[in-house]
Amino acid sequence: MTSFLLYFDAGLGALIVQGIAAVVAGVVLFSKTAMFKIKLFLGLIKESDLQDSIDIDEDEEEDRKLD
């Protein structure tokens, strides 16, 4: 491990808790997706209502066209 670069204490508690936070996150994301699909099915929202996403859109193709 590149431990020499870990120049601050990450905190053992913080490393352990990520396992639990990940389980919670899995459930939260699953229910969010489920709710989204239900609302979509009932026509309460549209595909375009997707909120700002964490993912960076690399879309190389489009960028090349713009260049």
Next chain:
Amino acid sequence: MTAHEASFRDPSGFVFIDQGIVRRQINPIYFNTFNALENSTVFKTLHKKGLLIPHTVTSRTATEIIITPEPFTFITYPYEWSFEMYKQAALLTLKIQKYALSKDFILKDASAYNVTYHEGKPIFIDTLSFDSYVEGTPWRAYKQFITHFFGPLVLAKYHGTAIFKMMQSHIDGIPVSLISSLLPTKTKLSPVLQSNIHLLAKMEAKHSTDYKVETVVRTLSRKQQSNILETLYNYINKLNPQEESEWGDYYTKTNYDKAAFDAKTVLLRSWVKDIAPKTAIDIGGNDGTFGRAIMEYVDHLIVTDIDSNAVDQNLRVSQQQDATKMLPFVCDVLQPAPGIGLNNTERTSLVHRLAAYAPDVTLALALIHHMTLSGNVPFERSAQFFASFSSDLIIEFPKREDSWVTSLLDRKREFKDHFDFYNLANFEKGFAVYFDLIKKQEVSGTSRVLYHYKKRDNGQH
């Protein structure tokens, strides 16, 4: 070569100033990671998307690599951000971490000082914050993200943005135990807050005296880490502060009509145009309305206000208009951000940064009555403050008849008589200590006078 005062925490390299140009030295221990990043799509994509400050490699030797990042005009710190500014900086950090993770890298730290505002948007400025991802490892910077970003934002939701000032006294973020204890009990019912704050605080307390930490191996899959990042992102994205604005919808409540407002704008534009400034600062500039009126005459413009909501409003409008020249941030002129950290120089004081920025013109519209009557600052001392960084000063003096002034005076109740000095003659006398009067003009339809002052070369008589 001397490292920048703020650049000593990371052994990978340091920032230094080379004849006025900011450069970054990379030490041999970071060579492999840096080269891998240069050869991957990470830097390329993040630069192209405007999420990471671009750099050029200036020189390479066996002992050092020197890179030169694109310069930015003015650095702001987390305790000077409005809610929206803080939120966007947090989202940027998560976005970069999730992207880096998908390309086998991680952010090895998640300090709020890694982000600043540049050309109207938050941008990541610490090029050396990336490290290689080791499959199955948890995010080392997770706790730092909570103490620097998530904690302060959630606290601000419940207690207002004044909570961000706590970052001034906690340079490495607000301790998790403090975040947890300051949050209302009902937040324990929120799965996201319970796991990422309350449980974290408990686990940290439990393991704080466990000295065998290095022997414990905890695994977390890449997907699991992505889920945490995405959940935090979604949660922060929906956060809003619960606080009333100090000014509210100020410009709909002004004490002068549209004709007077237009007259002030025309006057201001013509005076600023004559000065032909490259840089400008509007102190107490609210939502940037008057800043925008002079924007076409400058290359860079700072608008500060004491009210986080006004700064939020300015940021929103500026981003909608793609106004890359505009830099809004929160500042209380009566207590500008101090120098903090090691030697009090790690993060420099606002007064120091303003002096270095040295704006060609300073606007102080409808501000002096607040400094004088709310802050009890004598005119000469206000003049001294403006003289510490301004050359040309356009300052508006609301006379005693102005309804805002009347209201501030009335609030003094039995001490009202102590403020008899608040008049044009005394104002001019105080400012004459540091400035030469160039011109003055009454704003038609108001009880306000606009002054153009020029700082005297020797500063004082």
